[in-house]
Amino acid sequence: MKKLEAxxxxxxxxxxxxxxxxxxxxVSIEKEFNRGDTILQEGEKSSFVYIIVSGxxxxxxxxxxGMELILEIFGQCDIIGQVSVILGEPYYFTAAALTPVKINVxxxxxxVHLVRTNPEISGKAINNLCLRLRESQxxxxxxxxxxxxxxxxxxxxxLAEKMGTExxxxxxxxxxxxxxxxxxxxxxxSRFKEAKIIKTSRGKINIIDxxxxxxxxxxxxxxxx
Amino acid sequence: MKKLEAxxxxxxxxxxxxxxxxxxxxVSIEKEFNRGDTILQEGEKSSFVYIIVSGxxxxxxxxxxGMELILEIFGQCDIIGQVSVILGEPYYFTAAALTPVKINVxxxxxxVHLVRTNPEISGKAINNLCLRLRESQxxxxxxxxxxxxxxxxxxxxxLAEKMGTExxxxxxxxxxxxxxxxxxxxxxxSRFKEAKIIKTSRGKINIIDxxxxxxxxxxxxxxxx
DNA sequence: CGCCTATTTGAAAACCGTCAAAGTATGTGG
DNA sequence: CCACATACTTTGACGGTTTTCAAATAGGCG
Numbered sequence: 001m002k003k004l005e006a007x008x009x010x011x012x013x014x015x016x017x018x019x020x021x022x023x024x025x026x027v028s029i030e031k032e033f034n035r036g037d038t039i040l041q042e043g044e045k046s047s048f049v050y051i052i053v054s055g056x057x058x059x060x061x062x063x064x065x066g067m068e069l070i071l072e073i074f075g076q077c078d079i080i081g082q083v084s085v086i087l088g089e090p091y092y093f094t095a096a097a098l099t100p101v102k103i104n105v106x107x108x109x110x111x112v113h114l115v116r117t118n119p120e121i122s123g124k125a126i127n128n129l130c131l132r133l134r135e136s137q138x139x140x141x142x143x144x145x146x147x148x149x150x151x152x153x154x155x156x157x158x159l160a161e162k163m164g165t166e167x168x169x170x171x172x173x174x175x176x177x178x179x180x181x182x183x184x185x186x187x188x189x190s191r192f193k194e195a196k197i198i199k200t201s202r203g204k205i206n207i208i209d210x211x212x213x214x215x216x217x218x219x220x221x222x223x224x225x
Numbered sequence: 226m227k228k229l230e231a232x233x234x235x236x237x238x239x240x241x242x243x244x245x246x247x248x249x250x251x252v253s254i255e256k257e258f259n260r261g262d263t264i265l266q267e268g269e270k271s272s273f274v275y276i277i278v279s280g281x282x283x284x285x286x287x288x289x290x291g292m293e294l295i296l297e298i299f300g301q302c303d304i305i306g307q308v309s310v311i312l313g314e315p316y317y318f319t320a321a322a323l324t325p326v327k328i329n330v331x332x333x334x335x336x337v338h339l340v341r342t343n344p345e346i347s348g349k350a351i352n353n354l355c356l357r358l359r360e361s362q363x364x365x366x367x368x369x370x371x372x373x374x375x376x377x378x379x380x381x382x383x384l385a386e387k388m389g390t391e392x393x394x395x396x397x398x399x400x401x402x403x404x405x406x407x408x409x410x411x412x413x414x415s416r417f418k419e420a421k422i423i424k425t426s427r428g429k430i431n432i433i434d435x436x437x438x439x440x441x442x443x444x445x446x447x448x449x450x
Numbered sequence: 451c452g453c454c455t456a457t458t459t460g461a462a463a464a465c466c467g468t469c470a471a472a473g474t475a476t477g478t479g480g
Numbered sequence: 481c482c483a484c485a486t487a488c489t490t491t492g493a494c495g496g497t498t499t500t501c502a503a504a505t506a507g508g509c510g
Contacts, residue, residue: 063370129354136361144404145288179369
């Protein structure tokens with residue numbers, strides 16, 4: 001009964017009764033992915049939702065010019081493909097594993113039915129969508145009012161809050177999250193390193209001075225040199 | 226029974242039975258606003274949702290540097306304040322009437338109860354949130370991959386689709402919708418005018434050549450001069 | 451007519467993307 | 481254990497787009 005793992009772990013399904021959980025488990029398939037694996041691809045017909053049991057997943061889109069944009073990072077209990085399934089459109093982004101990932105796959109019809117018939121679940125879905133909408137709107141505002149340096153500082157600060165002071169992303173991924181090029185991301189992080197705010201190594205960043213980071217993120221531009 | 230107007234007009238409430246509609250009407254208050262009036266203010270406690278019966282409303286935020294950003298334009302049947310009410314946070318933006326507006330005001334508790342107990346309504350809410358999330362994510366991508374000229378072209382094209390070829394916005398509002406300054410908005414629209422794509426007058430823009438607009442919006446940069 | 455707001459234009463500077471080239475860690479196979 | 485391949489990181493120079501600051505013009509309304 002390994003599949004119960006997701007159902008029991010995820011707050012999203014916490015309120016189901018035993019019978020409902022059993023049904024959910026019976027219609028779901030468990031899959032595993034390694035770092036880098038593609039879970040679903042932009043443009044594919046959206047026939048399944050994917051519930052993350054463990055691990056992290058990035059949702060990316062590629063602009064016509066080939067620039068990667070990371071829209072969201074999903075973690076435990078997040079549901080991937082929900083919006084596309086509900087809107088009846090092809091998957092909007094490509095989802096790829098950032099770490100080894102365990103996932104429960106549920107058929108579109110089962111998921112929709114579950115959301116339709118279970119008020120607790122639809123309530124959770126509404127909450128979740130509200131949070132994501134806010135996040136997206138906040139990012140929009142950041143793009144308009146912040147320089148790249150501030151955006152990177154905000155990102156690193158938020159990631160540090162969420163996953164600890166060691167941040168396992170490449171400069172390219174940092175760039176894709178703040179919507180810039182790898183070169184500028186490197187130049188910005190290099191300045192942070194100069195200022196002893198972070199330490200860098202291949203594929204990861206360690207936060208040393210979170211306070212200074214939040215100063216840069218929120219305050220006016222600060223002269224780092 | 227004027228208040229029934231909103232309830233009957235809005236697809237959001239179309240599936241309620243008579244008794245439910247009556248209840249909704251009994252707990253809502255009808256209000257009217259003139260262009261420029263503030264309907265709700267960012268930071269206020271979110272105690273009501275506002276259902277637009279007629280007219281248009283802009284949702285704006287001001288960056289710390291005083292730059293205005295128009296997040297969304299709401300129209301008939303849209304619900305303002307929904308996300309803030311559901312998340313239990315203060316209003317996230319300021320809503321101001323773009324035209325004369327009729328609105329039904331509903332208490333937070335009544336609205337939440339309605340969404341919780343009526344599966345049809347929660348379904349509609351989920352749909353609505355999914356659409357808004359997609360919109361927001363698309364805008365994010367635009368900011369990263371498009372120049373101002375393309376963003377303005379996209380905006381004008383979309384507005385023309387939605388409200389006809391006469392677009393009743395000032396250059397400042399155009400600027401706030403695409404996240405730029407009024408000066409660049411003016412420079413871009415002036416170039417469009419040169420190229421006979423639009424005509425401009427104080428506070429409004431008339432679209433002449435929608436096709437060329439969509440070329441600029443989607444295609445590669447085009448030399449206008 | 452006079453005032454207020456919206457629009458316009460110019461010039462300089464900031465910020466960031468692009469292109470090109472080189473350096474450096476990590477792992478693999480011999 | 482070394483050498484090589486690969487991917488990640490770094491740096492410099494240049495140019496294009498957009499912001500900023502400043503000042504002038506024009507439309508609409510009482």
